[in-house]
Amino acid sequence: MTKKILVVETNVANFAGTNHLTGLWLGESAEFVATVQAAGLAVDYVSPNGGYVPLDPRSMKPNYVDDNTLRTYLTHDYQTRALANTLKTNQVNPDDYVALYFTGGHGVMFDFPNNLELQALVKTVYGNGGYLCTVCHGIAGLLNVKLADGNYLIAGKKVTGFTTSEELLSGNSKRVPFLNEKVATSHGAQFVKERPFKSFAVQDGQLITGQNPASPQAVADQLLTNLQA
Template identity: 35%
Template sequence: MFKKYRILKWSIISFLGIVLSLFIFGWWFMNLLPSAENRTDVTITKVSDLPYLSKDVLSKRGKILAIVTSTAKMGNTDKSTGYELTELSRAYYVFQANGFEVDIASPLGGEPPVVIDDEDMGPYDFAFLNDSLAQYKAKHTIPVKDVNPALYEAVFFAGGKGAMFDFPENTSIQLIVKKMYQSNKVIGAVCHGPAALVNVTLDTGRPLLENKNVSGFTNDEELLLISDAKNIFPFLLQDELEDQGGIFNEGTMYLENISQENNLVTGQNPWSTWKLAETMITQLGYALKYREITAEENAVKVLKVYEAEGSHKAKELMKQMVSIDNKPMERILIAKHGIIAAMQGKIGKFFSLVGLTSYAKNISKDL
């Protein structure tokens, strides 16, 4: 009896020790992140606050069409969806800053559903919410059946899981893509946006995607967050792009990655939006207007070096950026990638990225 009691006693002590250790680690981990009081309130950002948009305004060069989903639910589930605001807002302002007027369309027209993830929002995204003209266009979208492709120099398909349901079979979208592509205009699509390309057949009778390098939201990215995605979506985007003859370019999960085949530019995920939109501008034949790189983009650069060359090189780059060049660094994103590693069961990588997050805090001057 006493032996059983001792075993029970030590089991309880061990359990409490584990709980206490997890609590201490969690407290330490949370302290690696910027505190709310030390973060600038970007929710009130206006276009006039952003020099990229308000200074040295370029004369108009033409128009670009952005297309977003009209789908509010994922298939037969009660899971809400829509277009990703960050993917529309960032592309919208790259196009605008570089001299293009932007129209917004959707399969049904009117006000489409939107996904706003507060954790991913930055100054440009809140500026979009505070921009009366941008909001009018976003809430009064043009039905794609009414779009005249001849009016536009390029078309951009924003992502959002809803695109998987109402982009692929839409004949008006297929016609827009085909006409613009065959007129040597620029086609761009990011994250789930490339779902618009999967059923496009050119006048040659061949699929648009055949033998072309292409990127989009990967199977691994999809299934990590939605384990039953195969049952919810009509297809997994990576599989379908490959089935259409595309040569799928798979980059690191949740990091910037784009593919370009002449006037066809595609991006893997939301973090690819800036580069994709700017690549569209250069493909149109224009030099890019200078834009200060965001703190999130700097974190992405560090994470890409980490994935390719390890923690030591990532720290070297981070020190150069933050301590020497005084560039902003969004260390929350680095911490998130640590959590992703833990979700994948990569515990060593998790602790390595926690260490990288800690290093980022130690060299930061603002926190």
């Protein structure tokens, strides 16, 4: 049976209370998907509400779209399953997946952190020995998950994600509801990082996290190394 990965995407198209557009950062989904599919893994897509996933318009600029991202984006499968008609959380069986992958884009800051259905998927996959992968703002999907003992899942773990300095450089530090680095640290994680916008991923056990939009390839490569071991 082909191993499957569940890719988690946002439904949020704008920063709350503003007309400033956001959504899924295309490359953080498509580049990761291109890499794992090339290795023979199957992919499903889920979002908190199911259905349509908006793209952050900035992520469509040519300098952010590499060949793998473009090739994946242009396929009928990706257009339909990843962007037009994602699954709802109640339509997926977490036992089917060897890994969850939380994509980024600022939209996830609003619909990932406190979604109990996503947290249930996380805990089941983790409990089954599966991998929890994130990139950039996608770390928000793990920040508030608590295990049966009441401790945060990320407590005592090395993780990374979009840093406070990167948030300042992006010009969105006043628009986001919280700062990933700050919350991760307050929940007991050891937040590690490289210089802004440099590809970087870190693994701690079943957690594989990437820092920024330059990092989905690094996350995918690290996941594949584990799955092929």
